[in-house]
Amino acid sequence: MKLASFSTAxxxxxxxxxxxxxxxxxxxxxxxxxxxxxxLAGGLLEEAAALAKTSKPDLAxxxxxxxxxxxxxDKIICVGLNYRDHVAETGRTVTEKPxxxxxxxxxxxxxxxxxVKPRVSDEFDYEGELAVIIGKGGRHIAPQAALTHVAGYACxxxxxxxxxxxxxxQFLSGKTFAGTGAFGPWMVxxxxxxxxxxxxxxxxxxxQVVQHTTTDLLITxxxxxxxxxxxxLPLLPGDVIVSGTPGGVGAKRNPPLWMKPGxxxxxxxxxxxxxxxxxxxxxx
Numbered sequence: 305m306k307l308a309s310f311s312t313a314x315x316x317x318x319x320x321x322x323x324x325x326x327x328x329x330x331x332x333x334x335x336x337x338x339x340x341x342x343x344l345a346g347g348l349l350e351e352a353a354a355l356a357k358t359s360k361p362d363l364a365x366x367x368x369x370x371x372x373x374x375x376x377x378d379k380i381i382c383v384g385l386n387y388r389d390h391v392a393e394t395g396r397t398v399t400e401k402p403x404x405x406x407x408x409x410x411x412x413x414x415x416x417x418x419x420v421k422p423r424v425s426d427e428f429d430y431e432g433e434l435a436v437i438i439g440k441g442g443r444h445i446a447p448q449a450a451l452t453h454v455a456g457y458a459c460x461x462x463x464x465x466x467x468x469x470x471x472x473x474q475f476l477s478g479k480t481f482a483g484t485g486a487f488g489p490w491m492v493x494x495x496x497x498x499x500x501x502x503x504x505x506x507x508x509x510x511x512q513v514v515q516h517t518t519t520d521l522l523i524t525x526x527x528x529x530x531x532x533x534x535x536x537l538p539l540l541p542g543d544v545i546v547s548g549t550p551g552g553v554g555a556k557r558n559p560p561l562w563m564k565p566g567x568x569x570x571x572x573x574x575x576x577x578x579x580x581x582x583x584x585x586x587x588x
Contacts, residue, residue: 305353308490309340309375310368321490325361341374341542344439344455370414372487373458378540380407381533382462386523386548393556402524402532411480412487418584419463420483421565428563431462431549432507432515432571436526437491438543445534450527456491457500459571459579460546466555486581497575500526504574510567517550
């Protein structure tokens with residue numbers, strides 16, 4: 305099942321993507337689950353799937369504006385340096401434990417929405433990543449049980465402002481500029497992706513492949529990321545783990561390849577789809 309959050313002239317909603325349309329689940333569940341995060345927290349995925357199977361689309365995809373898959377997560381935890389080729393190109397060394405940093409919900413956009421190059425920087429970089437959406441919360445989750453806590457998976461472009469990222473040893477200042485984190489196009493539920501280590505990930509700028517990997521090459525795999533993060537604080541339904549980017553980032557190319565207004569960035573993950581976003585300049 306593909307679940308998307310969206311907005312129309314009537315306001316925000318969410319639904320199941322079928323063919324070229326959407327079964328609007330937010331209207332069906334009403335106050336029981338006004339957002340996709342609430343649907344996950346209420347344990348209503350099976351009910352939603354049954355409803356979607358027996359319903360015709362209420363809206364065409366062309367009638368909606370896609371929002372971030374989870375517009376209102378309690379937390380977004382990003383993982384740095386989680387592919388060996390990316391560690392190598394940065395000149396760093398592999399750490400024993402995952403390198404984590406936070407991203408804020410307000411920095412995110414949805415599928416087809418514009419990525420915004422800040423006016424204070426020309427070093428706007430792409431980072432194609434697999435996003436993990438938590439469905440069942442927990443603390444001290446064991447690795448062998450971790451995937452049972454996953455609701456689904458999505459594409460993520462963790463756009464980074466590299467010169468601001470380098471201001472200090474902490475990543476956050478370059479990692480959560482407004483309009484720089486693309487999340488979508490939808491969440492594919494975990495029953496359709498039994499093993500997240502068997503996916504292919506590709507990032508393209510204007511159709512040119514700039515990153516390509518398979519998720520079995522993650523240094524810390526998804527179950528162990530969930531176990532590690534849930535030891536720090538409880539994971540909640542709707543939380544998002546952005547699992548890391550492979551080598552090929554723009555900052556490490558010669559010459560560097562920065563995203564600029566007029567570009568189109570795409571992140572494609574097998575079994576999920578293509579997250580596509582144009583790039584625009586921040587309004588003055």
